[in-house]
Amino acid sequence: MEPFRIKAVEPIPFPSVPERRRALKEAGFNLFRVPARAITIDLLTDSGTSAMSAAQWAALMVGDESYAGARSYERFETVVRELTGYPEVIPAHQGRAAERILLGRLLRPGDVSVANTHFDTTRASVEAAGAEAVDLPAEQTGPAPFGGDLSVPALRDLLSGPGGSRVRCVVLTVTNNAGGGQPVSLDNVAAVRELCDHHGVTLLLDASRFAENAYLITERDPAHAGRAPRDVAREVFALADGCWASLKKDGVANIGGLIALRDAELARRCRDQLIAVEGFPTYGGLAGRDLEALAQGLLEVTDPDYLRYRAQTARWFGEQLAEAGLPVLQPTGCHAVYVDAAALLPHVPPHRLPATALANELYLAGAVRVSELGTLVFGRPASDGGDDLPAPRELVRFALPRRVYTRSHLEYVAESAATVVAKAAEIPGYRIVEQTGPLRHFTAVLAPG
Numbered sequence: 448m449e450p451f452r453i454k455a456v457e458p459i460p461f462p463s464v465p466e467r468r469r470a471l472k473e474a475g476f477n478l479f480r481v482p483a484r485a486i487t488i489d490l491l492t493d494s495g496t497s498a499m500s501a502a503q504w505a506a507l508m509v510g511d512e513s514y515a516g517a518r519s520y521e522r523f524e525t526v527v528r529e530l531t532g533y534p535e536v537i538p539a540h541q542g543r544a545a546e547r548i549l550l551g552r553l554l555r556p557g558d559v560s561v562a563n564t565h566f567d568t569t570r571a572s573v574e575a576a577g578a579e580a581v582d583l584p585a586e587q588t589g590p591a592p593f594g595g596d597l598s599v600p601a602l603r604d605l606l607s608g609p610g611g612s613r614v615r616c617v618v619l620t621v622t623n624n625a626g627g628g629q630p631v632s633l634d635n636v637a638a639v640r641e642l643c644d645h646h647g648v649t650l651l652l653d654a655s656r657f658a659e660n661a662y663l664i665t666e667r668d669p670a671h672a673g674r675a676p677r678d679v680a681r682e683v684f685a686l687a688d689g690c691w692a693s694l695k696k697d698g699v700a701n702i703g704g705l706i707a708l709r710d711a712e713l714a715r716r717c718r719d720q721l722i723a724v725e726g727f728p729t730y731g732g733l734a735g736r737d738l739e740a741l742a743q744g745l746l747e748v749t750d751p752d753y754l755r756y757r758a759q760t761a762r763w764f765g766e767q768l769a770e771a772g773l774p775v776l777q778p779t780g781c782h783a784v785y786v787d788a789a790a791l792l793p794h795v796p797p798h799r800l801p802a803t804a805l806a807n808e809l810y811l812a813g814a815v816r817v818s819e820l821g822t823l824v825f826g827r828p829a830s831d832g833g834d835d836l837p838a839p840r841e842l843v844r845f846a847l848p849r850r851v852y853t854r855s856h857l858e859y860v861a862e863s864a865a866t867v868v869a870k871a872a873e874i875p876g877y878r879i880v881e882q883t884g885p886l887r888h889f890t891a892v893l894a895p896g
C-alpha cells in the first residue's frame with residue numbers, strides 16, 4: 448500500500464478515440480509530440496514527474512534566492528556531502544547539463560568512456576567531447592538479479608588490450624535505465640573499482656536512481672539483506688571517484704541535477720564551465736527553492752517504506768501487464784516495467800520500429816503514453832542510406848512517476864494493454880519521415896507503414 452495519503456489532486460484528461468487518432472496524427476506519430484492535455488495516464492517518464500511531499504512544498508517557501516552563496520545551496524551541499532561523501536558539490540539544472548559539463552571537462556578527443564550502458568544523453572555528451580562511448584553490459588542469459596552489472600571480463604580485456612590506454616573513465620549507470628532498469632550489484636562496483644585502480648582510470652556513477660539501486664541491492668543480495676538503503680547507497684558512492692545525477696528522478700522533485708566529485712581540480716574546471724552555461728556555482732541553473740525541495744527529496748527518497756512500496760508497485764504492475772499478454776522483462780526493477788515489443792510484434796522488423804508501433808497502439812487504446820527504447824532511440828541511420836542500424840533490443844518502457852498514480856490508474860493501463868495484445872498481429876510498423884541527429888526520437892516525424 449502507498450506509504451502516504453493524498454493532499455492535493457490534479458484532474459486528468461479523457462480524450463475520445465477520434466481525439467486520440469487526431470492527436471497522434473498531428474504529432475507525426477511520435478508520442479513526445481503529443482500534448483499532455485491529450486494523455487490520460489502518462490508513463491512516458493519517471494523524470495521530473497514526481498509528486499512532492501508536504502515537507503518539500505513547505506521547503507519551497509524558505510528558498511533563499513540570493514545570487515551567490517544562498518542558504519539553500521548550503522543545505523543542498525550538506526545533504527549531498529552526507530549522502531555521497533564527495534566534498535565538491537555542484538548543482539546543475541538537470542542531468543544532461545551535469546553530464547555535458549563533467550564529461551566535456553574530463554574527456555579529450557580520442558578518449559574512450561566505458562559504461563554498463565550509456566544513457567542516450569550521456570552518449571551524446573561523450574560524443575560531443577570527441578570521445579567514444581563503449582557499452583559493456585554483463586552478458587545475461589535469462590532473468591538475473593543484477594542485470595545492470597558491467598562485464599568485468601570485457602572491461603579487463605579492453606583495459607589490458609591495445610586500446611586500453613585510451614579509456615579515460617568508466618561509468619556505472621545505477622540503475623541501468625537503458626538496460627531494463629536493472630540494478631548494479633555492490634560486488635560489481637567493487638570489481639570495477641579494482642580494475643580502475645589498477646589501470647588509473649576514473650570511476651564515475653550516473654547516480655540518477657541511486658536510491659532504487661541501493662534498495663534493490665538490499666532485496667536481491669542476501670549479503671546486504673536488512674541493511675538501510677541509505678547505508679548501501681553511501682557504500683556505492685564511496686567506491687567511485689564522483690558522480691553526476693539527474694535529480695528529476697531520485698531527487699523526487701520536478702527539476703534539478705548534480706555533479707559531485709572528490710577531485711577539486713576537476714571540480715574547478717566544471718565550475719568554470721558551469722558559470723558560462725548554467726549560472727553561478729551555488730545555484731547552477733536552479734532557483735533557491737528548487738535546491739530546498741531537492742535537499743528534502745534526497746532525504747526522503749531513501750526511506751525504506753517508500754522504496755519497498757516503489758519496488759512492490761513495479762512488481763505488481765509487471766504481473767498485471769504480463770497477465771494482459773505483454774512480454775514483460777523479468778525481474779522488474781523500481782522505476783519502470785519494460786516490455787519486449789519485438790516478441791509481441793514479430794511481423795514488424797527493427798527498421799519499422801516495433802517499439803514505437805506498440806507504444807502508439809497503447810496510446811490509441813487508452814490515451815496511455817509510454818516510451819520507446821528501441822531502434823528510434825538507440826538505432827542509427829545507415830551510412831549508405833539503407834535500413835537503420837537496429838538497437839540491441841526493442842523495448843517499451845512503462846515508467847512510474849514517483850508517488851503519482853494509484854493502483855486503479857495502473858489497472859486501467861493493464862486493461863488497455865490487453866486490448867492491444869488482442870490485435871497484435873494487425874499492428875502496423877512505422878517509417879521515419881524526418882529526423883535530426885543522435886537524439887532524433889524527441890522530434891522525429893513518422894508515418895505508419
Ligand code: F0G
Nearest residue numbers: 492494541542543566568624655693695
Ligand atoms: N542519466 C540517466 C540514467 C537518465 O535516465 C537520464 C534521463 C539522464 C541521465 C539525463 O537526465 O533528463 O535530467 O537531463 N532520463 C529520462 C528518462 C529522460 O525518461 O529516463 P535529465
